Amino acid sequence: MNEIVINNRDMDRALHAAQAKLTGGLSHASLMLAWADWVLHLGDQPGRQVSLMRQAATDWGELARLALGLPAETIQPAPEDHRFLSPSWQHGPWAFAVQAFLRTERLWDLATTDVHGLSKENGRIVNFVARQLLDMMAPSNYPLFNPEVLTKTQETAGDNLREGIRHFIEDLQSAGSGGTHPLPMQPGKDVAITPGSVVYRNELIELIQYSPTTETVRPEPILIVPAWIMKYYILDLSPHNSMIRYLVSQGYTVFCISWRNPDAKERDLTLDDYRRLGVMAALDAVTAICGAQKIHATGYCLGGTLLTIAAAAMARDHDERLGTITLLAAQTDFTEAGELQLFINDSQLAFLEDAMWAQGYLDSSQMAGAFQLLRSNDLVWSNLIRRYYLGEEDHPNDMMSWNRDATRMPYRMHAEYLRRLFLDNDLAEGRFEAGGHKISLADIHAPLFVIGTETDHIAPWHSVYKLQLHNQNNFTFVLTSGGHNAGVVSEPGHKNRHYCMLHRSHDGLYVPPEEWQSQATCIEGSWWPAWVDWLNGQSGTPVNPPQMGAPLTGYPVLDTAPGQYIFQR
Structure with missing residues (x-):
């Protein structure tokens, strides 16, 4: 009987490990429970819903004024958001798109923050997922609507897009080889050279x-x-x-x-x-x-x-x-361990432990992916635009090169660290x-x-x-x-x-x-x-x-x- 239980447990672990490859290591059960918690609590708060609808109506009114060329309130991006720094985003339809996006971002932040009765843990997860989905839909991510990309394409006669395609192919080849391409700055030669x-x-x-x-x-x-x-x-x-x-x-x-x-x-x-x-x-x-x-x-x-x-x-x-x-x-x-707590709860750790069990360690790409998601607008989407749409080359310094030289986490040690220190x-x-x-x-x-x-x-x-x-x-x-x-x-x-x-x-x-x-x-x-x-x-x-x-x-x-x-x- 014990042998059957162990074999069934191994089958569950193998399934979760396969699922982790599709979800980036995030537990789908944890995400579903968080969204259910949010929907049920917000759905039972008509006063909060009315407040959100009033804010939405105010936003639409300001956007209408902006579209008609009338004076309107404008929202500034967060200091760490560099997607709309170019002056070309401040005029015409691009300014309208930026304001519409920032107002949508603000409304969703209000809708997923401090919902009465919603657990802090689930609130953080819902807010995080909403932010990730919105980051995907940012107007800067669409080359046909990004004024910086359009200007660069016109100035270079499309050379930026050709360079971007070359970068994309290089990155695919690197991913296919396990991502172990040579580092720009070599340990023992360029860095780590103190005698x-x-x-x-x-x-x-x-x-x-x-x-x-x-x-x-x-x-x-x-x-x-x-x-x-x-x-x-x-x-x-x-x-x-x-x-x-x-x-x-x-x-x-x-x-x-x-x-x-x-x-x-x-x-x-x-x-x-x-x-x-x-x-x-x-x-x-x-x-x-x-x-x-x-x-x-x-x-x-x-x-x-x-x-x-x-x-x-x-x-x-x-x-x-x-x-x-x-x-x-x-x-x-x-x-108060910061944004990494988004990935630390019983459901998430059980899922992650099964993923690590299957391969014996947490892969460096999985860990790097978690860190990138915490600042996706800067570390993922802005980098994608710069490298693939603008065709710009990477010019890594010593710290950027070191950042590519990641390590793995042993299964048992990392599970103990996350559960005994972070969670408990x-x-x-x-x-x-x-x-x-x-x-x-x-x-x-x-x-x-x-x-x-x-x-x-x-x-x-x-x-x-x-x-x-x-x-x-x-x-x-x-x-x-x-x-x-x-x-x-x-x-x-x-x-x-x-x-x-x-x-x-x-x-x-x-x-x-x-x-x-x-x-x-x-x-x-x-x-x-x-x-x-x-x-x-x-x-x-x-x-x-x-x-x-x-x-x-x-x-x-x-x-x-x-x-x-x-x-x-």
């Missing part, structure tokens, strides 16, 4: 030690834990904007984890395996090589979440090697286990330096900020301009950068996020020097640099940076 050596390797990580560039270094080394959802070299891009190179130049011995890009063979790796084989194995290596009593640990995005888990487990086990902890756009409390919020609520025993964020005693970014839609700064509610230790919070990646890669000299910073002493009073900026000190420029100043204040007198690796203690130099795992695609 160093691989001093440790296991089945999950390579550990890179970077060569010193100063005569002396601080006795406390820095260990960087990047996210496994991305290649580590977001922190070691070109020489001018490499965080790793900058830290080395400031007199620190820097180590960085390079995660393996897993495939189906690693399907059963757990989140605790990532802690044990990743963070803890790297800490052991750094301790052996440097002989340091204290280590400055830095975690980025998911790597910061994992570092926090490791730090809490170390505090529980009386392991006091962490001198400081820096978290870069990393969440620990997931109750076990880490913040004291239910999360590491090494078989529960941990608490309150146990962490190392000083914390936490970065949030102003326009982060992956780890919103309000969510990152919530760590203060769970830990009363010394806490320095920095809010920097930019998004999830650009806000972190914010090197000195970068134009139009600013940040605000506020320190809370041990057991200091909590400042709500809406009041925080009024009390913080705001400064123009990069936050990197402020971070180094903070690290210097937590570090000892400079000493001679340690050797590269430690052969006598089992950590010989195995390879030159950037190692081998970075090239797995």
Whole structure:
């Protein structure tokens, strides 16, 4: 009987995996339940319906005035919406089309937002789906009605459309080959070129030690834990904007984890395996090589979440090697985890787990698709118009090239991450286990330096900020301009950068996020020097640099940076 149940379960998983390929990984059951919830609640609210009809009538009246050439109220696109920036959209029938579209967009937003009785979860889903459908129908998506496309076609005698067809064929060929076409900027050649050596390797990580560039270094080394959802070299891009190179130049011995890009063979790796084989194995290596009593640990995005888990487990086990902890756009409390919560509920996770089970991992294209949908008007449709209709070539910079170098997520680990952290919020609520025993964020005693970014839609700064509610230790919070990646890669000299910073002493009073900026000190420029100043204040007198690796203690130099795992695609 058990064997029959298991076989039937496998059949269900195979079906869901096939469905996921058609729906982009979205659960149709979740979507249908959300729409049913919205329809039933809005249908039972005649007052709300009358209000929406009045707004629609007002909109039609303003559009009629606009069509007749009379003065009319105009709506401006959202700041992040770049589809209608060209002056050619401000005149004639194109101006009317833009206003009609923006008013429709606004009406649907009103209809799907704050419907009394509708669950927040379903409300977010309905609003999101409505936005996606409307984005598909934007007037800019139709080449025969897009004034920019018409003008370019006339000026080039159709060369833009011929180039667009060529781009389309190239993209089809790339998709047919698995999307592993050469990167515009190659790791080890154009990016990830800070000199160093691989001093440790296991089945999950390579550990890179970077060569010193100063005569002396601080006795406390820095260990960087990047996210496994991305290649580590977001922190070691070109020489001018490499965080790793900058830290080395400031007199620190820097180590960085390079995660393996897993495939189906690693399907059963757990989140605790990532802690044990990743963070803890790297800490052991750094301790052996440097002989340091204290280590400055830095975690980025998911790597910061994992570092926090490791730090809490170390505090529980009386392991006091962490001198400081820096978290870069990393969440620990997931109750306000931003737009990614659209994809996180029981129905969606059950569907996604079955899709991952079938192939053993979450494919990078599936993850990238989810992120693109969050900003489809900018990342999908505007890119389509530029590349296929206007015939413009891509001119990728180092960060754009890195963004194409995506990684996979092991089935079991990613399912645990999404369910235990995102859905159940076990880490913040004291239910999360590491090494078989529960941990608490309150146990962490190392000083914390936490970065949030102003326009982060992956780890919103309000969510990152919530760590203060769970830990009363010394806490320095920095809010920097930019998004999830650009806000972190914010090197000195970068134009139009600013940040605000506020320190809370041990057991200091909590400042709500809406009041925080009024009390913080705001400064123009990069936050990197402020971070180094903070690290210097937590570090000892400079000493001679340690050797590269430690052969006598089992950590010989195995390879030159950037190692081998970075090239797995």
